[in-house]
Amino acid sequence: xxxxxxxxxxxxxxxxxxxxxxxxxxxxxxxxxxxxxxxxxxxxxxxxxxxxxxxxxxxxxxxxxxxxxxxxxxxxxxxxxxxxxxxxxxxxxxxxxxxxxxxxxxxxxxxxxxxxxxxxxxxxxxxxxxxxxxxxxxxxxxxxxxxxxxxxxxxxx
Numbered sequence: 001x002x003x004x005x006x007x008x009x010x011x012x013x014x015x016x017x018x019x020x021x022x023x024x025x026x027x028x029x030x031x032x033x034x035x036x037x038x039x040x041x042x043x044x045x046x047x048x049x050x051x052x053x054x055x056x057x058x059x060x061x062x063x064x065x066x067x068x069x070x071x072x073x074x075x076x077x078x079x080x081x082x083x084x085x086x087x088x089x090x091x092x093x094x095x096x097x098x099x100x101x102x103x104x105x106x107x108x109x110x111x112x113x114x115x116x117x118x119x120x121x122x123x124x125x126x127x128x129x130x131x132x133x134x135x136x137x138x139x140x141x142x143x144x145x146x147x148x149x150x151x152x153x154x155x156x157x
Contacts, residue, residue, distance in 0.1 A: 028133040073124060084097050
């Protein structure tokens with residue numbers, strides 16, 4: 001799958017869905033995990049194209065995280081979701097899957113109408129504050145499109 005397609009169709013669609021219903025934790029998790037998956041797809045494509053990037057995709061992720069704080073938040077949140085608790089030596093902004101939460105009123109979907117979900121918002125706890133998943137994802141997707149443009153000769157597809 002081409003990185004541009006995955007970023008636009010898979011990640012972009014998840015962002016659209018969370019914008020429509022900001023209290024959906026499953027959609028917020030999908031955004032974080034698909035953004036993380038995209039970086040692996042991008043890394044493989046860049047290596048195949050002969051672009052000078054680190055050999056290992058985790059090292060590539062570290063380089064991107066050093067360049068962009070939003071990317072670092074989402075990378076760490078995705079890893080925390082996948083592993084539950086991050087206890088390694090690497091410095092992380094998000095270290096536990098419990099830092100991902102819905103703020104606001106949230107009720108069982110089967111019991112209440114969908115409109116209730118608009119009252120909640122998916123957020124990631126970072127330090128003494130929290131960040132909105134949609135806002136961080138939108139900034140990160142912009143950053144990743146910039147990386148794509150830099151590495152593909154400026155052609156956004």
